Amino acid sequence: MQSRTFILQARIEAEELEIWCAEGWLLPRETEAGRDFSDVDLARAHFIRDLRNLGVNREGIPIVLDLVDQLHGLRRVTRDLMEAVKALREERPSK
Template identity: 40%
Template sequence: MTTLDELLRQHGQLTEVHVERWVSRGLLRPAGSGDSWRFEQIDVARARLLGELVDELGFEEESVETVVDLVDQVHTLRRQLDLLGHAIAEQPVATRESIAAALDRLSRR
């Protein structure tokens, strides 16, 4: 877990104002409250992304929520596809071959 001070040191361009705004909007979800916030690695990475979107790429604050929502959706889809791949790999050879043939046929449409 990362403290607010550590987060701000890691991401030199971030300020407490940035972090407080993102926490209040639900874009970061630290444990604890106020001065004792502790951030999971996912929030540390998300803070980096938010900072890049706002400070380096010039996104407006309203657009940031949409971008983060889309990134979350992509990560969710990737996890689901990974699980689906593992589920398919556990199936008998005949089933896997049938799925491969169906995917090949459908991809030619």
């Protein structure tokens, strides 16, 4: 989605969007038409807005985002590991 639509759906100001992108909190895809925001970007923007509403300051936001990113990464690794274990069990004949 384009920036204008994103701003409306995220319920943030254009200036906030610029700051969040400059800080690296949001990483939209750059296209010839401008920034292209995904549904993941929108969910992340809602999360950032919620953190701000809860009183998390500007220095705390990247820490929380990093921890959440690590958690998602660990979940992905765990899911891949579980799939590999399942595949090995299916390959090995039962005794």
